[in-house]
Amino acid sequence: MPSIVLNKKVFEELIGKKLPLEELQDRISMLGTDLDRVEGNEIHVEVFPNRPDMLSEQGFARAFSAFIGSKTGLREYKLKDSKEKVIIDKSVIDVRPFTACAIVKNINFNDEKIREIIQIQEKLHITYCRNRKKAAIGVYPMEKIKCPITFFAEDPKKVKFQPLECDKEMTGLQILSQHPTGRDYAHLLEEQKKFPFFKDANGQILSMPPVINSHVTGKITEKTKEVFIECSGFDFNTQLVCLNIIVTALADMGGEICSMELEYPDTKKVTPDLSPRKIKFDLDYCNKLLGLDLRMHEAAKLFERMGLSLEKDDVLIPRYRADILHQMDLVEDVAIAYGYENFEHQIPKVATIGEIAPIEQFKSKISRILVGLGMLETNTYHLISKDAHNVRMNNEMDVIELENPVNVEYDILRGWMIPSMLGVLKDNKHNEYPQNIFEIGTIFKHSTKTETLVEENERLGVCLCSKNVTFTKIKQVFDCLMNAINLEYEIKEVEHGSFISGRTARVSVKGKDVAYIGEIHPQVLENWDLDVPCAAFELNVTEIFKFF
Amino acid sequence: MEENKITSTLHPLERKILPLLSKCKTLKELVEASKLKEVEVMRALQWLSNKNIVKIHIKPKETVELDENGLAYVKAGLPERRFLEAIKTKALHLDAIAKNAKLVREEVNACIGSLRKKAAIEITPDKKIKLTEPGKKILLKESLEEKFLKKLSKKPINIKELNPEEKFALQNFLKRKQIIKQVLEKLRETELTDLGKKVIKIKIKTSSDIERVTPELLKTGKWKNKQFRKYDVKADVPALNRGKRHFVNQATDYARQIWVELGFKEMTGPILNTSFWNFDALFTAQDHPVRELQDTFYIKHPAKGKLPPKKLVENVKATHEHGWNLGSTGWQYSWNPEDAKKNVLRTHTTVLSAQTLAALKTEDLPAKFFAVGKCFRNETLDWSHLFEFNQFEGIVVDPDANFKHLLGYLKNFLTKIGFPKARFRPAYFPYTEMSTEIDVFHPVHKKWYELGGAGILRPEVVVPLLGKDIPVLAWGPGLDRQMTEFYKIDDLRELYKNDLKQLREMKEWML
Structure with missing residues (x-):
C-alpha cells in the first residue's frame, strides 16, 4: 500500500482543526486509510490504491476534513x-x-x-x-x-x-x-x-x-x-x-x-473537465445491503461526509474520484460515513447444514489410525528443490517447475511425498530415535484432464527411521492401516530407484496402483546425509477414497 | 525406624550396589565391582539418591582425544610431513605432490599456507614446489604436533594435564579439521549421606519379597502370604513419546469445526489454478500489481491452462472491459484471454469461492461455505513471512444477507478462536465492496493486529459467476497469526520447521 507524508502544520491548516493524536489515528483508520506513525512534524499515512486522489496532502486533507465534518460536501473548482x-x-x-x-x-x-x-x-x-x-x-x-x-x-x-x-x-x-x-x-x-x-x-x-x-x-x-x-x-x-x-x-x-x-x-x-459526474442512487438497495433504515436526507448527509452530494436521486461525484465504478461503491461511501464501528453485529437465523468435506473427513480418519500407532504427523511445504526431489532420490520425475521461484531450495512443486519427509528426517538427526513420521499432503503431476493441465492428489507418506527398521516393519504399518479401513490389496515386487532392489513393492487395490512400499536405498540415505535406516510407503489417498 | 523401612523398599539393583558404596566412589569402580551394566548402576544410584541414601557429585572432566583425521594421520603421517617427503628429492607440481602424498586438495592448500609461513618451501618460476634448507631441517625433526599426536594415540589426555608445548600443539590442531576432539565428561562420585551410613550398617537380608508379578506366580498362586517389595512411587520415570497430529493441523481442524457448527459446508479445490479463477473471475484487473511476478508464483510448464466455458469467459471479459450490463464502468481496458490462462499457485482461498459460486444453483440458496487451506505468495522466508500460509475462507450466499451479518459471523468466529476484542475498519480489495480489514486486539502488546480482509462481493464478481445479483458475504483472513499466538511462537517459520522434539513437546490445541 502506498504511503505518503503529510506536513502536520499544513495538514492542520487544511482541515481547519487540531485533533489529539489518538483521535487522529482513529479517524484516519475509520476513513479507510491507515496512520502509520507520527514523527515530529511529519504524519505518515497509508492510502489504499483505489483512492489515488488521497495521495497528496491536499487530497488527503480534502477527504479527511469532510469525513470529520469540518468541511463537508462537494468541492467546486473554478x-x-x-x-x-x-x-x-x-x-x-x-x-x-x-x-x-x-x-x-x-x-x-x-x-x-x-x-x-x-x-x-x-x-x-x-x-x-x-x-x-x-x-x-x-x-x-x-x-x-x-x-x-x-x-x-x-x-x-x-x-x-x-x-x-x-x-x-x-x-x-x-x-x-x-x-x-x-x-x-x-x-x-x-x-x-x-x-x-x-x-x-x-x-x-x-x-x-x-x-x-x-x-x-x-x-x-x-x-x-x-x-x-x-x-x-x-x-x-x-x-x-x-x-x-x-x-x-x-x-x-x-x-x-x-x-x-x-x-x-x-x-x-x-x-480538464471538472464538472461532477452523476450516478443514480437507489436508497432501498443501499438500506438492504447495509441492513439500515436510512431516509434520503440522512443518506444525503452521509454523502456530504464523503465529499459527494446528493441532488434528488443523483449522486454528484467529483472528477478526481477514480473508485466509483458502480452504485455499490456509493453504498460503501455511505457505510464509511455512517461508521463501521456503528454497525450492529448480527447472525441471521438462516437454516443451512454444515459439513466437513468427505475427503477431509477421510484424511482425518487415516491420521487418527496412524497417531494410534504412535506416529508423529509432520507438515511440510509443497515447494521443494528439484535437486532434492529428483537427484537425491535417484528417481527422475517430470516435475512442475515454478517460473519465478524465490530460490533454488524451493523451485518445483513436489511430485511425491517421500522427498519432503526425508528432508524432515535430515533436519532431525540431533533428535531422539525412533523417528516415525507421517503426513498427508498434496502432490502435483502433469495431466491432460484438468483445466490447468496439472493434476493434484492427496498422498499419505509414512517413514519409519530407527536402527532396526526393516521392510517387515513398514509393511506391518501399511497392513494395519489397510485392515483398519477394510481394503484388500494385492502386492507385487517392483524396481524403484529410491528403494532397495528386492525390498520394493507396488500395491494395488481392485486393479488400481495405489502405493509403493520399500526400504530406502542406502545411496539415497547417503544423498540425504542420513545414517539411520529408513523404510517408507506412499499411498494415494485420493485414489483409495474412490472406493468408499 | 526410618532406615529399616527404607531397606524393605530397595530394588535388587540397589541391594547389590549399596554394600559396595563404602569402598567404591566412582561410577567406573562400581561397574567393575558389581559386574552390572553401567545403565543399571546409574539407575540404582539415582534411586538411592532419591531415597537420600547417597549423594552424587558430578565433576566435569575435559579430555582431548583423536578425531577422524587425527586417527588417520597417526598411521599415514601429518599432511605437511607427507608433503615435504614428496618433494624431498625434486621439485614437483601441486598435482604430482597431491598424488604422491595421497593428499586431497583441501589438505594441499592448508600445507602450502603453513609451510610457506615456515619458509620450508618455495615456488619455482615454472610453478613447481621446491624444498628449502629450513624445510630440510624440519623434515629431520619430529614436530611438537607429531609428538602430541603420538601421545594421544595411546590414550585420551585430561586437558589439565597438558604441558605448555602440548597446549601449543593443541591450539594448532584445533584450527584444523577433525584432528582432535574435546570431550566433556561428567564424572560421578558418590558419597554416603548420614542416613546412608546408617542403612549400610543394617544387615540387609536377601529379601523374600516379591519383586515382580509374573504369569507364573499367578498360575501357581505362590504370591499368597508373601510381601511385595515396596516401590518408590514418587520416583521419576522415563518419558514416553506418543503419536500426535501436527499442531498446525490441530488448529485448522478446530477452525473447520467452528464453521461446521455455524452451518457452513466445506469447499475443496486445487492449489494450482488459472489466473482466470484466481484473478479475473474476482474482478482483479489484468494490470493489477498483485498479478506481477514479484507477488505471485507462476509455472514454467504448463505455463498456461484452459479457460472455462465460453459464456462465462465472455461475461467476465465484458465486465472487466466496460462493466457488461451491470451498471458498472468496468476497468476500461482491453481484456486478454492469454493472461487469464496463465497458471498460478493460488494467492487466496477466494479462488474456491469463485468456483463454488460458478457451480451453485440459485434454487439452493441460501447457502454457506467455508474453506481452510494453503495459499502462496512470492516472498523470501523470514521470521514474519512465509511463501506458504494458511487462510480460512467463508462465503454466505443469501438474498437477504447484509453488512451487519458479515460483521456478526466474523465476530462469532473470532471470539471462538480467542480474539474476543475485534474491530472492523474500511479497506480496499478489488473484489469486495464494502471491504473491511479485520483487526484484533492483543491484550499483552496492547496493539491492534491485522488479521485479513472481508467484505461483500461486488456485483462484477457475483453476476458473471452466479448469474444473478445476490449479496455474497465473503472473508479470507490468515490463520497463522492465531496459531503463533496460541502456541507462543515468535517466528512464523517455526510453524513448518518440523523439529520432532518441538512437535513432541508442543502443547495440544485446547480451544
Whole structure:
C-alpha cells in the first residue's frame, strides 16, 4: 500500500482543526486509510490504491476534513480558459495516443510546495499509473516555455536535449542507456522506432514521456508561479483522472486552474473537465445491503461526509474520484460515513447444514489410525528443490517447475511425498530415535484432464527411521492401516530407484496402483546425509477414497 | 525406624550396589565391582539418591582425544610431513605432490599456507614446489604436533594435564579439521549421606519379597502370604513419546469445526489454478500489481491452462472491459484471454469461492461455505513471512444477507478462536465492496493486529459467476497469526520447521 507524508502544520491548516493524536489515528483508520506513525512534524499515512486522489496532502486533507465534518460536501473548482493550446501531431498517435493538459496559475512555489508536487507525481506514478506504464505526468515551469506546445514522435537518435539532473545534452536513445532514470524506464520505450516528445513553440524539447523531463524547461523552481501540466498514455480516461487529481491539489494550494485546447489530428478537446459526474442512487438497495433504515436526507448527509452530494436521486461525484465504478461503491461511501464501528453485529437465523468435506473427513480418519500407532504427523511445504526431489532420490520425475521461484531450495512443486519427509528426517538427526513420521499432503503431476493441465492428489507418506527398521516393519504399518479401513490389496515386487532392489513393492487395490512400499536405498540415505535406516510407503489417498 | 523401612523398599539393583558404596566412589569402580551394566548402576544410584541414601557429585572432566583425521594421520603421517617427503628429492607440481602424498586438495592448500609461513618451501618460476634448507631441517625433526599426536594415540589426555608445548600443539590442531576432539565428561562420585551410613550398617537380608508379578506366580498362586517389595512411587520415570497430529493441523481442524457448527459446508479445490479463477473471475484487473511476478508464483510448464466455458469467459471479459450490463464502468481496458490462462499457485482461498459460486444453483440458496487451506505468495522466508500460509475462507450466499451479518459471523468466529476484542475498519480489495480489514486486539502488546480482509462481493464478481445479483458475504483472513499466538511462537517459520522434539513437546490445541 502506498504511503505518503503529510506536513502536520499544513495538514492542520487544511482541515481547519487540531485533533489529539489518538483521535487522529482513529479517524484516519475509520476513513479507510491507515496512520502509520507520527514523527515530529511529519504524519505518515497509508492510502489504499483505489483512492489515488488521497495521495497528496491536499487530497488527503480534502477527504479527511469532510469525513470529520469540518468541511463537508462537494468541492467546486473554478475553471478559466488559458486560451493556449497543445497540438497532438499525427506521428505520436501510434506511439502514445493520448494526452490531457492544463495550466495552473498563481502558485508561489516554495520548498514545501515543490516537495509536495514531486510527492503527488511520484505516488501517482507508482500506483495509479502502474509505474508509468499506464500514464505519465509532467509538470513544467511556464516562464521557460512558449505556447503552443506540440506532442510528437520522432526517431530518438535525432532528438537531443539535456535531461533532468544532467549537465550535457543526450539523444533520446542515449538517455535510455546512460541516464539513471532513463535506465529505470527504458523497458517502456526501447521497442519503439519513434519516441514521444513534447516541444514548445521555440522548438525546445520539454520532455520525453514517460521517462524524463528536460533540465532546462522541465524543472520547477522557487521562481515558478505558473505551471504547464500534461498526462500522457494509452487511455484518455486515465489521463483525465490523473490530470484532475493534480490540478485540484494545486488549486487547494491556492492555484488557479486554466483549461487548454487539445488539437488532435481529427478532433478538438478541452481539458480538464471538472464538472461532477452523476450516478443514480437507489436508497432501498443501499438500506438492504447495509441492513439500515436510512431516509434520503440522512443518506444525503452521509454523502456530504464523503465529499459527494446528493441532488434528488443523483449522486454528484467529483472528477478526481477514480473508485466509483458502480452504485455499490456509493453504498460503501455511505457505510464509511455512517461508521463501521456503528454497525450492529448480527447472525441471521438462516437454516443451512454444515459439513466437513468427505475427503477431509477421510484424511482425518487415516491420521487418527496412524497417531494410534504412535506416529508423529509432520507438515511440510509443497515447494521443494528439484535437486532434492529428483537427484537425491535417484528417481527422475517430470516435475512442475515454478517460473519465478524465490530460490533454488524451493523451485518445483513436489511430485511425491517421500522427498519432503526425508528432508524432515535430515533436519532431525540431533533428535531422539525412533523417528516415525507421517503426513498427508498434496502432490502435483502433469495431466491432460484438468483445466490447468496439472493434476493434484492427496498422498499419505509414512517413514519409519530407527536402527532396526526393516521392510517387515513398514509393511506391518501399511497392513494395519489397510485392515483398519477394510481394503484388500494385492502386492507385487517392483524396481524403484529410491528403494532397495528386492525390498520394493507396488500395491494395488481392485486393479488400481495405489502405493509403493520399500526400504530406502542406502545411496539415497547417503544423498540425504542420513545414517539411520529408513523404510517408507506412499499411498494415494485420493485414489483409495474412490472406493468408499 | 526410618532406615529399616527404607531397606524393605530397595530394588535388587540397589541391594547389590549399596554394600559396595563404602569402598567404591566412582561410577567406573562400581561397574567393575558389581559386574552390572553401567545403565543399571546409574539407575540404582539415582534411586538411592532419591531415597537420600547417597549423594552424587558430578565433576566435569575435559579430555582431548583423536578425531577422524587425527586417527588417520597417526598411521599415514601429518599432511605437511607427507608433503615435504614428496618433494624431498625434486621439485614437483601441486598435482604430482597431491598424488604422491595421497593428499586431497583441501589438505594441499592448508600445507602450502603453513609451510610457506615456515619458509620450508618455495615456488619455482615454472610453478613447481621446491624444498628449502629450513624445510630440510624440519623434515629431520619430529614436530611438537607429531609428538602430541603420538601421545594421544595411546590414550585420551585430561586437558589439565597438558604441558605448555602440548597446549601449543593443541591450539594448532584445533584450527584444523577433525584432528582432535574435546570431550566433556561428567564424572560421578558418590558419597554416603548420614542416613546412608546408617542403612549400610543394617544387615540387609536377601529379601523374600516379591519383586515382580509374573504369569507364573499367578498360575501357581505362590504370591499368597508373601510381601511385595515396596516401590518408590514418587520416583521419576522415563518419558514416553506418543503419536500426535501436527499442531498446525490441530488448529485448522478446530477452525473447520467452528464453521461446521455455524452451518457452513466445506469447499475443496486445487492449489494450482488459472489466473482466470484466481484473478479475473474476482474482478482483479489484468494490470493489477498483485498479478506481477514479484507477488505471485507462476509455472514454467504448463505455463498456461484452459479457460472455462465460453459464456462465462465472455461475461467476465465484458465486465472487466466496460462493466457488461451491470451498471458498472468496468476497468476500461482491453481484456486478454492469454493472461487469464496463465497458471498460478493460488494467492487466496477466494479462488474456491469463485468456483463454488460458478457451480451453485440459485434454487439452493441460501447457502454457506467455508474453506481452510494453503495459499502462496512470492516472498523470501523470514521470521514474519512465509511463501506458504494458511487462510480460512467463508462465503454466505443469501438474498437477504447484509453488512451487519458479515460483521456478526466474523465476530462469532473470532471470539471462538480467542480474539474476543475485534474491530472492523474500511479497506480496499478489488473484489469486495464494502471491504473491511479485520483487526484484533492483543491484550499483552496492547496493539491492534491485522488479521485479513472481508467484505461483500461486488456485483462484477457475483453476476458473471452466479448469474444473478445476490449479496455474497465473503472473508479470507490468515490463520497463522492465531496459531503463533496460541502456541507462543515468535517466528512464523517455526510453524513448518518440523523439529520432532518441538512437535513432541508442543502443547495440544485446547480451544
